[in-house]
Amino acid sequence: MTEDVHDLVIAGSGIAGLSAAVYAARADLDPLLLEGDEPGGQLTLTTDVENYLGFPDGVGGMELVQRGKSQAEQFGAEFQHGRIESATLDGQPLELSLSTGDTIRTRALVVATGASARWVGAENEAELMGHGLSTCATCDGAFHRGDDVLVVGGGDSAMEEALFLAKFADSVTVVHRREELRASEIMADRVREHENVRVRWNTELEAIHGSQEEGVTGATLVSHPDGFPREKAESGTDVERETVDVGGVFYAVGHTPNTEFLDGTGVERDGEGYVRTRTDETGRPTTNTAVNGVFAAGDVADPAYRQAITAAGTGSMAALDAEQFLETLAEEAQSPVETPA
Ligand SMILES: Cc1cc2nc3c(=O)[nH]c(=O)nc-3n(C[C@H](O)[C@H](O)[C@H](O)COP(=O)(O)OP(=O)(O)OC[C@H]3O[C@@H](n4cnc5c(N)ncnc54)[C@H](O)[C@@H]3O)c2cc1C
Missing domain, CATH: 3.50.50.60 (FAD/NAD(P)-binding domain)
Known part of the structure; x- marks a missing residue:
């Protein structure tokens, strides 16, 4: 040897x-x-x-x-x-x-x-990753003081990210494609009870807006009352689309x-x-x-x-x-x- x-x-x-x-x-x-x-x-x-x-x-x-x-x-x-x-x-x-x-x-x-x-496959995510789009609230949360931000996901990680971001951001919206969270009860309760955090059910992120110079400026969300709206949109079902002003997007999808x-x-x-x-x-x-x-x-x-x-x-x-x-x-x-x- x-x-x-x-x-x-x-x-x-x-x-x-x-x-x-x-x-x-x-x-x-x-x-x-x-x-x-x-x-x-x-x-x-x-x-x-x-x-x-x-x-x-x-x-x-x-x-x-x-x-x-x-x-x-x-x-x-x-x-x-x-x-x-x-x-x-x-x-x-x-x-x-x-x-x-x-x-x-x-x-x-x-x-x-x-x-x-994991990433979610929203439009512009490759361009904006690290420029207002993040997978790490602890790393990047402090850059979003006073912003409205989105968190994508429905498990414990998403709840943790949302609660952490609520320390800095004006509002945190959790975007979840179904009508119930996968998170543990204790984490889900903390999110429900937090005054700056809300959950948008049956909703998914379709596109992120902004540029590398300006950072994230907005996002397009799609919703359908039966959940999984992107899948439904792809198969030709009508979905609701809304563009929201946000200064940051955080992925927490596993x-x-x-x-x-x-x-x-x-x-x-x-x-x-x-x-x-x-x-x-x-x-x-x-x-x-x-x-x-x-x-x-x-x-x-x-x-x-x-x-x-x-x-x-x-x-x-x-x-x-x-x-x-x-x-x-x-x-x-x-x-x-x-x-x-
Ligand atoms: C936001 C967040 C909050 C969490 N909070 C908690 C909590 O409160 N309590 C709890 O118990 N758990 C928590 N977890 C889960 C916990 O962090 C993980 O279970 C734990 O870190 C897993 O440890 P690991 O060493 O297996 O892997 P990791 O922590 O993922 O470490 C993997 C390591 O492998 C290295 N690596 C990757 N690929 C290669 C390669 N090809 N060659 C060499 N090195 C490589 C990486 O650089 C890294 O150093 C949390 C996780 C997250 C994301």
């Missing part, structure tokens, strides 16, 4: 990757953590995390991941910029090609690459797992792209993927819960599974199986 082969690389610096890094570093595996394009992951997009165990008064998302990073570094984890663009995982060592042009070799890999925000770099590698994924992990021979859930030495943790393998605490939990499991794999690999290297003459 040569020096330029790492024992363990962790792809992703969200809470799953950080948790894996803490466990792996404490086990002397000298993990290398690749930060990806979003250092700290999704938690950097939120202000208050109230449901993470051990913080009775809540904790800032950014603070939580910064504390995790310090903890991992304290035990010897290394951090490196860069995103994995492709991987060759069909034998030892595993090989990872990065966006920086580097190639990294490793005996084990934890995939903790999370999920990315995420896509960041697993494209696993194309052609043998790592199994479900129809949405979430990595499938396996049970062992006794039926115990593990973080093992279909490829030997590759483990998955956090939102990238979790279409159901997608919480900070579950991501941190599976991060620790992945490090423990990787540690066991590396021990077996080392034992096999010391006593190679003899092939019959």
